[in-house]
Amino acid sequence: xxxxxxxxxxxxxxxxxxxxxxxxxxxxxxxxxxxxxxxxxxxxxxxxxxxxxxxxxxxxxxxxxxxxxxxxxxxxxxxxxxxxxxxxxxxxxxxxxxxxxxxxxxxxxxxxxxxxxxxxxxxxxxxxxxxxxxxxxxxxxxxxxxxxxxxxxxxxxxxxxxxxxxxxxxxxxxxxxxxxxxxxxxxxxxxxxxxxxxxxxxxxxxxxxxxxx
Numbered sequence: 108x109x110x111x112x113x114x115x116x117x118x119x120x121x122x123x124x125x126x127x128x129x130x131x132x133x134x135x136x137x138x139x140x141x142x143x144x145x146x147x148x149x150x151x152x153x154x155x156x157x158x159x160x161x162x163x164x165x166x167x168x169x170x171x172x173x174x175x176x177x178x179x180x181x182x183x184x185x186x187x188x189x190x191x192x193x194x195x196x197x198x199x200x201x202x203x204x205x206x207x208x209x210x211x212x213x214x215x216x217x218x219x220x221x222x223x224x225x226x227x228x229x230x231x232x233x234x235x236x237x238x239x240x241x242x243x244x245x246x247x248x249x250x251x252x253x254x255x256x257x258x259x260x261x262x263x264x265x266x267x268x269x270x271x272x273x274x275x276x277x278x279x280x281x282x283x284x285x286x287x288x289x290x291x292x293x294x295x296x297x298x299x300x301x302x303x304x305x306x307x308x309x310x311x312x313x314x315x316x317x318x319x320x
Contacts, residue, residue, distance in 0.1 A: 115315060122189055126187075130187050131185055139226075146228045150233070151201060153202070154237075164310065181215055194230075202219075202249060203243060229258060232260040234262050238269065253289075262286055266302075268303045275298070
């Protein structure tokens with residue numbers, strides 16, 4: 108790491124370990140908070156480990172709670188970071204839920220698509236992908252939606268401690284190759300494990316870098 112990168116990592120670590128508070132849940136766009144601060148959104152399939160990753164990033168055990176039923180959370184959850192607030196994290200509803208009613212899925216699509224296209228302070232979206240499964244069609248649909256909305260995104264592999272190193276490298280290579288076909292995908296990929304702390308410091312620094320762009 109360069110001296111600048113080391114300083115960024117230290118600043119990010121201090122920031123994420125400081126004040127982080129839940130702000131509100133927005134089941135509809137009319138409930139969104141005022142666009143006063145930069146935002147980083149997290150999205151991924153149900154059970155991809157989104158809540159666990161957010162908790163690891165902010166060094167808390169349960170600020171982001173996992174839903175017991177996949178696809179149950181149909182709201183945008185906002186968290187403020189910093190004292191005073193410097194930016195917000197947005198926990199988006201999980202996708203890829205097979206058992207959800209058609210109306211629920213369509214409601215999710217409308218909420219997410221409109222949010223992505225119209226949210227001015229949104230700096231970057233993190234698309235979480237389970238290392239054990241790689242990209243699924245629902246992930247590709249999300250990536251295409253982000254491409255069409257011209258919203259830059261980073262791909263983040265989760266649960267990297269759950270598979271062998273050789274298998275992880277195969278998945279990383281395959282996902283990276285596919286990402287190159289998507290115009291809004293960021294070239295750098297992040298490999299993480301919320302349980303083991305793998306890649307957490309690097310992802311914090313990347314988020315702070317995106318915020319400061």
